[in-house]
Amino acid sequence: MKTYLRVVLLLCLALCGNTAQATESSGETSVLDDSFYESTPNEDTVPDPFEHFNRLMFEVNDVTYTWVMEPVASVYSRTLPEDIRQVADNFCYNLQEPVRFINALLQLRFSDAGIVLTRFAVNTIGGVGGLGDVAGTEFGFKRVEAGLGETLEYWGVGDGFYLVMPVLGATTLREFAGTTVDGLSMTPYYFFADSWREGAAIYMGRRVNNLSLRLGEYEGLKQLTIDPYAALRDGYFQSRAQSRKHSAPRTDDKL
Template identity: 35%
Template sequence: MLSLSMRKLAITTGIAITLSATAVQAQQENDPWEGFNRTMFTFNDGLDRAIIKPVTQGYRYVTPEIAQTGVNNFFENLRDVRTLFNNLLQGKVHNALEDFARITYNTTFGLGGVIDVATPLGMAKNDEDFGQTLGYWGVSSGPYVVLPLFGPSTVRDTAGMVPDWYLDPVVYVDDRGTRNSLQALRLLDTRSQLLDAERIISGDRYSFIRDAYLQRREYLINDGVMDVRYDESDF
């Protein structure tokens, strides 16, 4: 008869093998276009290393931190408009009211959103988009796909980009020069937020970013509720 420790070791090894096989199967199901995706990932990564990242680092170097915070607050306030409509589409009325209150306070008392006055007042910050709305109503994510310039996505999230585009206040700015400048500044702000986070990337960059993206999207769609179950009798 196996000792208790040997039995636990055997169970643990069996679980590890099962999880490994499941992970490989999930990878094949979620990423059937891996060849194309890796090619596009290499293109995006090369463009980022050559242009976007150096420009972003220069932006962070010359821009005072308080100004960077103001820029980020401004675009987050604009993004709350998208979140508001998607919360309504998901029937999350309470969250939508929070979004409306945030937009109203930050736009009115926060100098157009440059100052975040809503968070210190206890108004929760939500994050919703149309891809999450589709997922909320049961639409499958479909295969993982890396888009030119836009990066990680899925078929569902790619389709969700279209209605979200119409919910972006920047696209309604009449002056083309101003509109393009805002888009460029938002790109710098978004990339700046990722400079510190990318330090945790290890191993195969493509696989790491893919898995992190898919896990985060699942987390957001389920509002942070993860269904993790195990049988204590096995241990």
């Protein structure tokens, strides 16, 4: 069972972003450790009323990954050394720290907010604008995750329903709204774009950079699952539950 869940989680992470890296760097249990599956509760019971649409989007994302994202990321990884690609990831991550700081405050996670603020100050000054993770490597301040979707959950907003979106991958209605605000309206590097095309290029560039740091996971793992769509859906909720152990939602009525 642990082997199956490990496959599910890695499949989900390969399609949907950089969660594995964030989880490990923040000091939480890795998806590769057996303790992850011993402590992770059952996935959220979120309805999937648009399963036909979601399965179609899953296939679109799968084709996009296989024929576009993976080849581009492979060339990119052969062109640039891993150290340089990690520097690019550090820079983008540091620019989003103010967003995490605000959301940590809104979730009343004052200790985490202090860590985020400290990381931002140290890495911006000592890490040359965030190119290096000095706060993490030299001072032990690990990455802290906090997004608007999590803030809405904390204050009682329900998930809505499960969605698979183009490029973004597995999400819910609430998480999609939160990710959109966090990623487009509040992230500083999008303000440098003169048009939506440039903004989209910046977003895709970061996705390619993230993928280049995890090449080779998805292709082999997909062969081990009978229904990759169901594996992605279950793995998404398992991963989310694990990453949010620090913050329990409010128990008052849903908004």
